[in-house]
Amino acid sequence: MKRNIMVTGGAGFIGSHLVRLLVNKYPDYRIINVDKLTYAGNLANLKDIEDRPNYIFFKGDICDYDSMYNLMVEYVIDGIIHLAAESHVDRSIKDPFTFARTNVMGTLSLLQAARVYWESLPEKYEGKRFYHISTDEVYGALELSHPEGVEPPFKTVASSGEHHLAYGTDFFYETTKYNPHSPYSASKASSDHFVRAYHDTYGMPTIVTNCSNNYGPYQFPEKLIPLFINNIRQRKPLPVYGKGENVRDWLYVVDHACAIDMIFHNGKIAETYNIGGFNEWKNIDIIKVLIKTVDRLLGNPEGYSLDLITYVTDRAGHDLRYAIDSTKLQKELGWEPSLQFEEGIEKTVRWYLDNQEWIDNIISGDYEKYYKDMYENR
Ligand code: NAD
Ligand code: DAU
Numbered sequence: 001m002k003r004n005i006m007v008t009g010g011a012g013f014i015g016s017h018l019v020r021l022l023v024n025k026y027p028d029y030r031i032i033n034v035d036k037l038t039y040a041g042n043l044a045n046l047k048d049i050e051d052r053p054n055y056i057f058f059k060g061d062i063c064d065y066d067s068m069y070n071l072m073v074e075y076v077i078d079g080i081i082h083l084a085a086e087s088h089v090d091r092s093i094k095d096p097f098t099f100a101r102t103n104v105m106g107t108l109s110l111l112q113a114a115r116v117y118w119e120s121l122p123e124k125y126e127g128k129r130f131y132h133i134s135t136d137e138v139y140g141a142l143e144l145s146h147p148e149g150v151e152p153p154f155k156t157v158a159s160s161g162e163h164h165l166a167y168g169t170d171f172f173y174e175t176t177k178y179n180p181h182s183p184y185s186a187s188k189a190s191s192d193h194f195v196r197a198y199h200d201t202y203g204m205p206t207i208v209t210n211c212s213n214n215y216g217p218y219q220f221p222e223k224l225i226p227l228f229i230n231n232i233r234q235r236k237p238l239p240v241y242g243k244g245e246n247v248r249d250w251l252y253v254v255d256h257a258c259a260i261d262m263i264f265h266n267g268k269i270a271e272t273y274n275i276g277g278f279n280e281w282k283n284i285d286i287i288k289v290l291i292k293t294v295d296r297l298l299g300n301p302e303g304y305s306l307d308l309i310t311y312v313t314d315r316a317g318h319d320l321r322y323a324i325d326s327t328k329l330q331k332e333l334g335w336e337p338s339l340q341f342e343e344g345i346e347k348t349v350r351w352y353l354d355n356q357e358w359i360d361n362i363i364s365g366d367y368e369k370y371y372k373d374m375y376e377n378r
Helices: 013-025 043-049 065-074 089-094 096-119 183-202 224-233 253-266 283-298 327-333 341-354 356-376
Strands: 003-008 029-035 055-059 079-082 129-135 154-157 163-166 206-211 213-215 238-241 247-252 272-275 280-282 309-312
Touching (some): 013 029, 013 253, 029 065, 079 096, 089 096, 129 183, 183 206, 206 253, 253 272, 253 327, 272 327, 341 356
Parallel strands (some): 003 029, 206 272
16 A cells, blocks of 8 residues: 555544545555544445445544554554544533543544654654644634725635635634634644644644634534534524624535645645635524525425524624635645535535435434533523
8 A cells, every 4th residue: 555544533524525535536545544433423424435445444532542553553554634523612612521532632642652653663754744633713713894884794805815705804824823712622722732742842744724614415413504404404493693693714525625635745744724715604694595595405485494593592602703814725735615605505405405314313313312402402
């Protein structure tokens, strides 16, 4: 095999898209997917590639140092793409310890296992790479600001010099100071610091990327887009936090997977790259697009599901606006998102409606109880 790549969290949402892309694109690579299969991990996400000769699944916990080390030795791992994490902000508010354990200690355990293994080899770190997948949430929150007399979203200039529709004049840059607010983002920020420390202290070839909100197939239905598509289908209330005015910057998940592939192969060691689509939306506007699309595809009259919108207590510490400036990635590596949002949302809604069994299998388990605690009793 030309390369032996460990992907952690490959049974989750983004991880499964990445594993599929790598397995299909690189038949001469061996892809070792390490996943604990928490509530968010689902092997059904990878049914189409599970029998491929260049794919191996290992059920394991990244916090288990010995097992991670042994796995790296057994499969002669030369690249690690680390996605395994607890990823849902609302859960982190209820149970921060699990986030510290997986996101901080788990990342540290992986880093240390890779360090001990790679430093034991004659060539040491040569040809090796530890790539950590992080989030824009580590940067904190941006303002909703706009020039006087101009209605948002308005055209503003990114560092590329190009104009983009935005809800504020500022963006998150690779140089933006970390300022996390939720236990989730604090745990991700901490893990990012550990990764960079392993480069600065031990010389490990690391890369960190910080991406904006992803959407697309196989996302666990606790996150805004799949949750709301499913609730519209089931005529359940749509719990909008606060006034629905928070802004997120949405990227189609396959575009994120393509960026990861590109950066893993061509990114510069010790660099940080921001990944985002310059695609900002207020939650309430996205919710209206979802309602319109689901109603149309289900044959309901326009506006039929608008009555499901239910304003609920806001998320504690709810970040107002995220907006990534991905100019560096576009200029240095030539990455561009492939899909326009309208096209991506249409594809996504169709996928969830066509794959109701996937979602029903999740909902029939523990998730139903969690949903009641989290949303219906809010
Ligand atoms: P997800 O919750 O869908 O998947 C996480 C996966 O990690 C699951 O398969 C789970 O079983 C696995 N996992 C959890 N704890 C583990 C452990 N201790 N050991 C091994 N495996 C474990 O998450 P996602 O949305 O696909 O996010 C993947 C990564 O990308 C995360 O690191 C997240 O912080 C980051 N990220 C996500 C987004 C987004 O919009 N979803 C955006 C930017 C960055
Ligand atoms: O920005 C990247 C991050 O995006 C990732 O790091 C996280 O892993 C991922 O979960 C996502 O975080 P968000 O908190 O932005 O995503 P979520 O889908 O939970 O919420 C999106 C917005 O919608 C947010 O402003 C909260 C709001 N919301 C969410 C839910 C689940 C609601 O109004 N109602 C809801 O029921």
